[in-house]
Amino acid sequence: MSRLPETPPVDSVALYRRLLGFVRPYAGVFAVAVLAMVVVAATEAALPAIMKPILDGTFVERDPKWITLIPLLLIGLFTVRGLATFAGTYCTQYVGSRVVLDLRQRMFDNLVRLPASYYERHASGNLISRVTYDAAQVTTAATDAVTIIVKDGVSIIALLAVLLWLDWMLTLVVLAMAPLIAWIVKAVSRRLRAASLSAQRTMGDITHVLQESIDNHKVVKVFGGQQAERSRFFEVANRMRRFTMKQVVAAAANVPVVQLIAALAVSFVVYIAAERAMQDRTTVGAFVSFVTAMLLLTSPLKRLTSINEYLQKGLAAAQTVFEVIDTQPEPDEGREDAGRLTGALAFDAVSFRYPGAEEDRPPALQSITFAMSPGETVALVGLSGSGKTTLANLIPRFHAPSSGRLLFDGRDGAGFTLASLRRNVALVSQEVTLFNDTIAANIAYGAMADAPRQAIEAAARAAGAHGFIMALPHGYDTEVGENGLRLSGGQRQRLAIARAFLKNAPILVLDEATSALDNESERQVQRALEELMRGRSTLVIAHRLSTIERADRILVLEQGRIVESGTHAELLAREGTYALLHRQHPVGASEPWPAG
DSSP states (O other): OOOOOOOOOOOHHHHHHHHHHTTGGGHHHHHHHHHHHHHHHHHHHHHHHHHHHHIIIIIISOOHHHHHHHHHHHHHHHHHHHHHHHHHHHHHHHHHHHHHHHHHHHHHHHHTTSOHHHHHHSOHHHHHHIIIIIHHHTHIIIIIHHHHHHHHHHHHHHHHHHHHHHOHHHHHHHHTTHHHHHHHHHHHHHHHHHHHHHHHHHHHHHHHHHHHHHHTHHHHHHTTOHHHHHHHHHHHHHHHHHHHHHHHHHHHHHHHHHHHHHHHHHHHHHHHHHHHHHTTSSOHHHHHHHHHHHHHHHHHHHHHHHHHHHHHHHHHHHHHHHHHHHSOOOOOOOOBOOOSOOOOEEEEEEEEOOTTOOTTSOOSEEEEEEEEOTTOEEEEEOSTTSSHHHHHHHTTTSSOOSEEEEEETTEEGGGBOHHHHHTTEEEEESSOOOOSSBHHHHHSOGGGTTOOHHHHHHHHHHTTOHHHHHTSTTGGGOBOOGGGTTSOHHHHHHHHHHHHHHHTOSEEEEESTTTTSOHHHHHHHHHHHHHHHTTSEEEEESOBHHHHHHSSEEEEEETTEEEEEEOHHHHHHHTSHHHHHHHHSOSSTTSBOOOO
C-alpha cells in the first residue's frame, strides 16, 4: 500500500500563527465571537460576586432593597449570558466553517496542479483523507480553541479577581497549583500530537482500502477476495483504534490529575474558610461566595486542560494540510504561447528517468530521437515495460525529459506554457475517464464547456456515438453515472473519441484505445478512430495490428530504446524484432498486439 510520507512535528507556534492567518479574513466576525465569550466569562464571575450581597443582604440583614433587586439582577444576568452564548457559538462556527472551506479549496487548487509523479507516489485514498478528514479537524485549533481559551481564560482571571477581593491569602493557595498543572499539560501535549499525527495517517489508509475495495468490487467477488479485504480493512481500522486509544489515555489521564490537584487546593481552602466562619472571622455570604467562586473555577480550568487534546489534534491536522498546500505544483516555466501548432513533432536525444528511481537501473527512455511530420501516423510497438506509455506522456509534458528536447514545429516545447501546449494535444486511452455528469458535459469537458450543442452533437456523430446517445432516456442530458458505469465499454470509448473530436487538436495520442473491447465494439471504435486520425499527427501505442500495419511508420522499442524504425513491410523484410513479434502474433488482423 502506497502511503504518504511520515510527517515529523514542526514548531507549534509557527504552525499556529500560520493557521490563524486563515482566520484573518474573518477577523470582524471572529472579534464578535471573542467579545461574546468575554461577556459570557464576565457574567460567570458575576454570579459568585453577587452571592455575598444576596445572602448577607436578604437572609442576614433582611434589607428590602436587596430582596427586590436580586431577582432582577439574576434575570438580567442570565439574559445577557444567553444572548452572548448564542452570538459567540454562531460566530465561532461560521468562522470555523469558512476556514475549513478555504483550506479545502487551497488543497484542491494545488492538487489539480501537482505533477503526475506526485500521484504516482501517493495513494489517492490518503490524499482524499487529507482533504476531507484532516481539514475538518483544523477548526478545533483555528477557532474553537481560541474562543475557549479566551472565554475560560477571562473566566479564570475574573474569578481569581473575585477570590482576591474576598480573601487574598486563601487565593494564594489556589495559585500555588498552577506550575504543577502547567507541567502536566506540557507533558501530555507531546504525546497527543504524536498520536494525532499517527491517527491521521492511518485514516488515510482506511480511505485507501475502502476506495480500492469499492472500486474493484467485481474482482473481489469473482476471485473470492472478501476475506482478504476484510482482513486488510480490519488491520488498518484496528490500527486507527489503537492510536485513538493512545489519545484517549493521554487526554483521560490529563483531566482527572488536574482536577485532583485542584480538589486538594479547594479542600484545603474550604477547611480554612470553615474554620474562620466558626470563629466569626467571615460572614456566611463571604464564605459561600468564596466557595462558589472556587467551584466555578474548576470548570473553566477543566476545559482549558481538556482543550489541549483538541488543540494538538488540530495542529497535527494543520501540519498535514499545509504539506499538501506547500507541495510544489508541476513546473510551468515556459513563457511562450504555443498557438495553433501544425503537428510537427520531434524527439531530440530524449532520455527520462522517473523521480526516485535507483541510479544503477537504466532510465525508462534512453536517447530517443525521431520526428513526425504534420498528419503522419507513427505506431509504437514493444513488449510491456519497453517505454511506450512513458514516451507518450512526455508529449503533453506529464513528465519533463531528464535530458534532450521535444520540438513542436521546430520550437522547444519547454518554452511553451503548459496550458498552450496541452491545447494542441488530445489523448484517447484504454482507461476512459468520464465524470458523473451528463453526456454533453463529458464531451464538452474543461476548456470546451461553453461549446454549443451543435458542435457537441457533430463531434458525437463523427465518433459514431450519436445513435446510442439518442437512444438513452434523456439523450445528451443523460447522467452517465460514476466513471460512466451505466454505459458499455465501447460507448465510453466513443465518448472519449467525441471529446477528442470536439477539441480538434493537431496532435493525437492513442494509448491502447481499443485493447479492452470486444470485436464488435472494437470495429465501431476503430472506424471512429480512423476518422479522428485523419489530418492529425497521431502517435499510436500498441494498437490493433490493423492500425499498426497502416501506420506511416512503426517504431519498435526495447528497454527504453528505439531498436527498429520503418513501415510494416520494411520491418518484416529486415527479419528483426518486429518480424519476430509479428510471427508470434495470432492470425487475424483484428487481434491485439502482444503485451508481453
